[in-house]
Amino acid sequence: MPQVQPADDTTQPVSQPVGSVAKEHGPSVGVSEFIKPSGAEASPVIPPEVAEHGVEAVVNEEAPRVTEEQRQVGIEPAKESVPVLTQPTGLVQGPMTEEEARETMKIHKKVSNSIVWLAATILKHAQMVHQKITG
Numbered sequence: 001m002p003q004v005q006p007a008d009d010t011t012q013p014v015s016q017p018v019g020s021v022a023k024e025h026g027p028s029v030g031v032s033e034f035i036k037p038s039g040a041e042a043s044p045v046i047p048p049e050v051a052e053h054g055v056e057a058v059v060n061e062e063a064p065r066v067t068e069e070q071r072q073v074g075i076e077p078a079k080e081s082v083p084v085l086t087q088p089t090g091l092v093q094g095p096m097t098e099e100e101a102r103e104t105m106k107i108h109k110k111v112s113n114s115i116v117w118l119a120a121t122i123l124k125h126a127q128m129v130h131q132k133i134t135g
Contacts, residue, residue, distance in 0.1 A: 098126045 044057050064077055096104070101119040108116045 094122055094125075096122060098122065101126070 046055055046057060066075055066077060095118065101122040104115055104119040105123070108119075110116065
C-alpha cells in the first residue's frame with residue numbers, strides 16, 4: 001500500500017515573471033520639467049567658467065556675422081535666392097556594373113570569395129531599384 005505524505009502548509013512567495021507589468025517605476029515627473037521654452041524667450045545659461053573662455057550668448061540673427069577678412073576672400077551668407085537641390089545631381093556609380101556582377105556570379109562559384117558577396121549585393125540592389133522603377 002502506497003504511503004500518503006501530509007500536505008505542506010507553507011506557501012512559497014509568488015514572484016512576478018520577467019517582463020511583467022509590475023516593474024520598478026521612478027517618481028512621476030511632470031512634462032514641464034522636460035519641455036523648455038524655445039525661441040526668443042529662452043536664453044542659454046552659460047556657467048562662469050565657460051564665460052571666462054569667451055563663450056557668450058548669441059541673439060537670434062537672420063544671417064551670421066561675416067568679418068571683413070572673410071568678405072575679401074569671397075565668403076558671404078547664403079541668400080534666400082539660393083536654391084536647395086531636391087533632385088539627384090548625378091549618376092551613382094558602384095564598384096561594378098550589373099552586367100559585371102552577373103558575369104562574376106557565373107565565373108566564381110565559391111561563396112567564401114568576397115567578390116561573390118560584392119556581386120550578390122550589387123545584384124540585390126539592382127533588383128530593388130528595378131522593382132521601384134517598374135512598380
